[in-house]
Amino acid sequence: MNQRAYLDHNATSPLRPEVREAVEAALSLQGNPSSVHAEGRAARAAVEQARAKVAALVGARPEDVIFTSGGTEANALALAAPAGGDSWHCYLSAIEHPSVLAGGRFHRETTTLIPVSPDGVADLAVLAEKLEKHKPGGWRPLVSLMAANNETGAIQPVADAAQIVHEAGGILHSDAVQSAGRMPLDIRALGADMVTLSAHKIGGPKGVGALVLAEGVSVEPLIKGGGQERRRRAGTENVPGIVGFGVAAELAAAELSRVNEIAELRDSLEAGVRGLAADTVIFSDRVPRLPNTSAIAIPGVKAETMVIGLDLAGVAVSAGSACSSGKVEASHVLAAMGVAPELAQAAIRISLGFGTGNTDIQYCLSALAGLIKRLKKDAKEAA
Structure with a gap:
């Protein structure tokens, strides 16, 4: 060739060779992770070990990791208008991934785009101005700002944006799909309430991702009908994919050097x-x-x-x-x-x-x- x-x-x-090996081994796990018998417990243990590794990649708690079918689903889950009686308005930077720009459950009239500079960095002065403008209307802001752009690589001022958003009583989501394993990430240092990850961007299998929450943050499920993922995402877990994700996350963290x-x-x-x-x-x-x-x-x-x-x-x-x-x-x-x-x-x-x-x-x-x-x-x- x-x-x-x-x-x-x-x-x-x-796909990393170590990930391939782990996925192949996980394919032999016979049980459903929700089953209480020995086979089910073995599958559950494999999922939870991987969850801890993915959480460690962004400095989060394992229980705050929600496994999904990929980054696109994780972004849609993040952009589900939070439950409760509050009225929410969504703010998206103009350079977000198409799965974020789709707006999740938000309608066009409750979505505002934030411009970027000629160098591709979100204009936080405009964000602050927009949040102030909407304050009299009683809207709570849900803001999505990626950690770094997937096309240009431009790193975004997520921590500064988070401070602005939190002062306005809102929550901030950051799509970190391209940043994971390529720059140090810590959900607390970012100040983000939600972070999106994807396995196949770091040498893991395709078809598995995660939405990682800050401690105390909750989301409204997109997929209902089961108690999986602490009732935040129904459906039997993709055990081999999740296991591969965990190995890829561990290797990506080690390669930050x-x-x-x-x-x-x-x-x-x-x-x-x-x-x-x-x-x-x-x-x-x-x-x-x-x-x-x-x-x-x-x-x-x-x-x-x-x-x-x-x-x-x-x-x-x-x-x-x-x-x-x-x-x-x-x-x-x-x-x-x-x-x-x-x-x-x-x-x-x-x-x-x-x-x-x-x-x-x-x-x-x-x-x-x-x-x-x-x-x-x-x-x-x-x-």
């Missing part, structure tokens, strides 16, 4: 691309970013052409988010940042992860060199 460099970890990280090495590889990649095309644009490079994420554009070269060309050359990257059914669509993130449409159409995302080494970076740069040279030549001849 020809050599390939997999640089699309923000879409999904390959490699953050600087990953950042150096990203910086080397970006320097190399700039050397190949002096007009290269790197989005959000003036603000703190995830160490593994680089969103770049070469003016005049469409993202779809780049993604396909690199794939044929043996390099896997993506154009923005991987949540568009395989289509290359305009990025709502770059649009929110005020990026010109023609430049946004050229943006690709390169994301590193566990296993990424300098060989992958050099292979990618070699593929880009040939591709850029050919595309620039084609453009010149067509002019």
Whole structure:
């Protein structure tokens, strides 16, 4: 098989060998975790061991972890209007994942978007202004601000936002799907009331995620009909997936020491691309970013052409988010940042992860060199 460099970890990280082994072993657990016999207790023990590992990844209590079918469901659960007689208003940053922008159970008239700066960072002054404006109406705010953006890697001011939200009597949710394992996360330090995680972004299996609550926070179930997950999410637990999630969380936490090495590889990649095309644009490079994420554009070269060309050359990257059914669509993130449409159409995302080494970076740069040279030549001849 020809050599390939997999640089699309923000879409999904390959399954870790240790996770595969754990999942295969968990498939032999015969019991239902809700059963009281020996087989059921063995399955329950495996789930609870994994719950503790996932909780540790974000400094939470195991009992505050709710396992879901993935990050999308966890976000929907977080955005279920809390029970009680209060009237709630939802505030979302304009660069949130589509599963957050969908608004959960909130209607459009009770949802407000918060703009971001040209560097892709949420404008907390506008958030504070909006919260103050709605105060006379008796609304309680539910705010969702991701820990870091999935396309640009721009780290968001979650702790500062949490202080503003709590002073207004509201609660704050943070989608930390892309941040887990790539930057230190502690739910108390973030000040978040709810945090979303996903297994397959950190080398775990697809189809399992979690909503992690701060101590004392409750949610209104989306899926009812059983007592699983402390009556917060009905349905028999996905035992093998949850076990794999736990192993991936443990390994991701241990690899936080490699953050600087990953950042150096990203910086080397970006320097190399700039050397190949002096007009290269790197989005959000003036603000703190995830160490593994680089969103770049070469003016005049469409993202779809780049993604396909690199794939044929043996390099896997993506154009923005991987949540568009395989289509290359305009990025709502770059649009929110005020990026010109023609430049946004050229943006690709390169994301590193566990296993990424300098060989992958050099292979990618070699593929880009040939591709850029050919595309620039084609453009010149067509002019």
